[in-house]
Amino acid sequence: MNPKNISINEVLRHSMHDYLNNMHLIQMNLDMGRQEEAKQLIRMYSQKCAQFFDLNNIGLLKTNEWLQTFPITYGHMTLEVQTTIEKYGAKKYDTALNGILDQFVQSIYPRLQGYQEQILKVHISSTELLEILIEVQGDWTPYSWIDDSGNELFNMERLSNREGNLQFKLVAKERLE
Numbered sequence: 001m002n003p004k005n006i007s008i009n010e011v012l013r014h015s016m017h018d019y020l021n022n023m024h025l026i027q028m029n030l031d032m033g034r035q036e037e038a039k040q041l042i043r044m045y046s047q048k049c050a051q052f053f054d055l056n057n058i059g060l061l062k063t064n065e066w067l068q069t070f071p072i073t074y075g076h077m078t079l080e081v082q083t084t085i086e087k088y089g090a091k092k093y094d095t096a097l098n099g100i101l102d103q104f105v106q107s108i109y110p111r112l113q114g115y116q117e118q119i120l121k122v123h124i125s126s127t128e129l130l131e132i133l134i135e136v137q138g139d140w141t142p143y144s145w146i147d148d149s150g151n152e153l154f155n156m157e158r159l160s161n162r163e164g165n166l167q168f169k170l171v172a173k174e175r176l177e
Contacts, residue, residue, distance in 0.1 A: 006072050014072050051083045058126055059091030062098040067122065074105060077118040077136075084125040087176040093130055096153045100170065101134070108136060108166075111143065130172040137165050 022045055029038040055064040070079045105120065112118050116138050123133040143166065153173060160167040 006069055010072060011069055048081075051081055054083045054085040055124065058085055058088045060094045060097065060124070061091075062094050063101065063124075066098050066101060070105075070120075074109060076109070076112055077105070077120050080119060080121045082121075082123040084123070084127070087126045087128065089177040090126055090130045090172075093153055093172055096151065097130075097132065097170070100151070100154065104134065108143070113138065126176055128175050130176055132170040133159075133167070134170070135160075135165055135167040 022041070026038050026041050029035075029041065052064060052068065055061075055067070067079065067081055070077075101122070119137045121133075121135040125131045125133070143161070154170040155173060157169045157171065158167075159169055
């Protein structure tokens with residue numbers, strides 16, 4: 001399972017396909033008289049758009065691009081993103097964060113087991129410090145990835161490495177401005 005390189009056309013095609021699928025799902029719920037389900041879908045899609053703009057606004061442009069193209073690049077995994085944005089000024093962390101996320105996924109991707117649903121969860125929080133909680137489900141007990149050698153912008157902390165999940169946190173070494 002190797003990640004593939006993607007073109008701008010593929011990204012746009014994928015985005016349009018998702019957009020149409022989302023609109024059809026809302027329309028189907030409305031046609032079936034399921035108003036609350038349609039409203040919930042609209043809230044969910046609106047939240048995803050807000051997260052996109054939040055990440056751009058705090059300066060994580062490359063990281064945001066990586067997250068947005070994740071489903072195309074790493075088709076055997078599902079990505080769930082959450083954001084809690086209070087402070088801005090995270091631009092200096094962007095390249096390092098993008099690299100860490102990509103390096104981590106590239107290291108686990110060949111180890112994915114096809115019979116299990118593989119979910120990568122990324123929660124980006126910018127309160128006083130930029131913090132990123134990363135969790136992947138699956139049996140990762142024999143796997144140890146955490147490597148903070150040479151990383152001058154983030155501290156890495158292993159939170160869990162057991163059957164069922166691998167979880168670690170990145171914490172910026174300096175406060176956000």
